[in-house]
Amino acid sequence: MQNLFDVDPIPTVKPTPIEYEHSSDTGNTALWIVFVIMLVASGFFALLSWNIPVNKRLYHYVTTVITITASLSYFAMASGHGVSNHCFEERDTHGKIPDTYHQVCREVYYARYIDWAITTPFLLLDLCLLAGIDGAHTIMAITADLVMILTGLFAAYGSAETAQKWGWYAIACIAYIFVVWHVALHGSNTVKAKGNTVTKLFGSLALFTFILWTAYPIVWGFADGGRKVSVDGEILAYAVLDVLAKPIFGLWLLLSHRRVPETNVDIGGWWAYGLSNEGRIRIGDEEN
Known part of the structure; x- marks a missing residue:
């Protein structure tokens, strides 16, 4: 017969060790491959x-x-x-037992954001x-970007357990809408002055870019x-998008640009000849 004073043991929860989300050899190999592609393209x-x-040569530069x-x-x-660990607590539920938390550390490639902060304004x-x-529209598009x-x-x-992360994400999405407005919508009107060939080229490149973005x-x-x-899946997805x-x-x-002369942006003066040559008569500029 069970003693009235006997009680079941209090259930316990074994703490979950720190969970690391890191890249493997697959992700690291992909990073090296894209590095070579970018270097060869340059x-x-x-x-x-x-x-x-x-x-x-402005487009080329x-x-x-x-x-x-x-x-x-x-x-x-x-x-x-170009990478650091972002660590945060994640909730674990256990039914009738109080919830516990364990730490998750995921790699964040901050070098990617530095890259985007430099390259995407140039793409625009x-x-x-x-x-x-x-x-005016160019500067506003770059600022929104x-x-x-x-x-x-x-x-x-940002913290995964609060609205902070998704609040920043929402702001980024709103800024992207402004980029589209300043470049795609406004550009579709201004490009018509350059003729049908340039209009079609801009439309194709802009559509291609904004689908990727x-x-x-x-x-x-x-x-x-x-x-x-x-993390490996993230690396591979961004690698494909970056190459495209x-x-x-x-x-x-x-x-x-080589086939369509109407795309030329002829910038003489300081850009091509320097300040010391300003005001001089230059013969045969087109042959230089």
């Missing part, structure tokens, strides 16, 4: 500019800066110098130059945001 874009007058920056970013991430500059968008990137970084380091926050939501995708958005975009733009 060399090729620079090569394309050699037989073009200096005052007509801007596009080369994009891939050079991306190559540095991927080198930093692949070598382990390429599109704005192609469409003939005025300086920087807000989008920085708030995305804040969201990546829409995919970035979706990947973020499943990766850094909801943690539904592993930078080397492929740049190749498309520069090859089209």
Whole structure:
């Protein structure tokens, strides 16, 4: 017969060890591969500019800066110098037993956000130059883009248990809408002055770019945001998007630029000749 004073043991919960979400050899290999792609693309874009007058190399310079920056970013991430651990507490439920918490540490590649803060304004500059968008809309588009990137970084380091993370994410999405308005919608009107060929080229490049850019926050939501995708999956998804958005975009733009004279942005003066030559008569500029 059971003693009235006997009681069942109090159920206990074994603490969950720290959970680490890190990349494996698969993710690290992908980072090195994209680094090589960006480096080769940079060399090729620079090569394309050699037989073009200096005052007509603006697209080449801007596009080369994009891939050079991306190559540095991927080198930093692949070598382990562009990443940090973001640690936070996650709730564990146990039915009738009080909830417990365990710590999760996930890798955040902050070098990627530094890359985007430099390269995406240049990508927008390429599109704005192609469409003939005025300086006011160009500056506002770049400003909205920087807000989008920085708030995305804040969201990546936000607390998963509060609305802080998703608040920053919402601000980034709103900023993206302003980018689309200033570049895609406004540019579709200004580019018409350059003729049908340039209009079609801008429309294709802009659509291609904004489809890719829409995919970035979706990947973020499943990766850094909801943690539904592993770090390796995150690396592979961003790798594909970055290759399409930078080397492929740049190749498309520069090859089209060579075939379509109407895309030229002729910038003489200081850009091509320096301040010491301002005011001088230059003979045969087109042959330089």
